[in-house]
Every structure is written in structure tokens, then in C-alpha cells.
Amino acid sequence: VIMDRVLLLLLLTFTLAEAFSHQRGLFFNLDNGELCLQSAQCKSSCCHRNDGLSLARCADKAAENQECSRKHLYGVYYRCPCESGLKCEANRTIIGSITNTDYGICEDPRDTSK
Numbered sequence: 001v002i003m004d005r006v007l008l009l010l011l012l013t014f015t016l017a018e019a020f021s022h023q024r025g026l027f028f029n030l031d032n033g034e035l036c037l038q039s040a041q042c043k044s045s046c047c048h049r050n051d052g053l054s055l056a057r058c059a060d061k062a063a064e065n066q067e068c069s070r071k072h073l074y075g076v077y078y079r080c081p082c083e084s085g086l087k088c089e090a091n092r093t094i095i096g097s098i099t100n101t102d103y104g105i106c107e108d109p110r111d112t113s114k
Contacts, residue, residue, distance in 0.1 A: 030042050035055055038076065049077075060080065066105070068106045072097065
């Protein structure tokens with residue numbers, strides 16, 4: 001009986017969150033600077049933290065020539081992925097993939113001067 005009530009409460013909470021998701025929401029469509037748990041919650045699609053002990057907040061994606069992380073499954077980054085049209089040139093290693101430290105630099109793949 002208690003589990004049924006908990007499940008009903010969760011369902012109601014997510015239903016309300018979805019109903020208001022087109023507006024600035026509690027769970028999704030978050031602005032930069034707001035606390036997040038996953039990049040999918042952020043308007044910018046980047047949930048960023050400075051280190052392992054800091055709280056994650058929505059942040060802008062990395063611009064050209066800025067440090068970046070490749071996209072990964074964790075959903076929280078120490079360096080944001082690149083803006084649309086840019087590519088994160090980073091050496092991928094097994095350890096870097098596990099620890100989320102395979103950083104690179106955002107580059108324009110159409111730029112032939114490099």
C-alpha cells in the first residue's frame with residue numbers, strides 16, 4: 001500500500017514536470033548556473049562541475065579553441081562538449097574515459113589551415 005502511494009506520487013510529480021517542461025522547469029529546460037544532475041536537463045545540453053566535490057550546474061558549451069570533453073554517457077562534464085559544428089580533438093584513453101578526463105580543444109573541422 002505504501003509503495004503504491006509512493007509510485008503514485010512519483011508519477012504525479014513527473015507528470016506535472018512534463019506538463020510545464022515548455023517553460024523554465026524544475027527538472028528540465030534549466031538555464032545556465034542552475035543546479036543539474038544530467039546534461040539533458042540543461043538548455044545548453046551541458047551539466048558542468050569544476051571538480052569531483054563541486055555541485056554541477058548548467059553551462060555553455062565550449063567555443064572554438066576552448067578546452068572540451070568528448071560526449072559520454074555520464075551526462076556531467078568537467079569540460080563541456082563543443083558547440084554545434086565544432087569537434088573536440090582529444091586523445092581518447094581508457095583511463096580518461098573512465099575518469100572523465102579525456103580533454104581536448106574545440107576545432108572547426110572545416111578549417112584547413114591547421
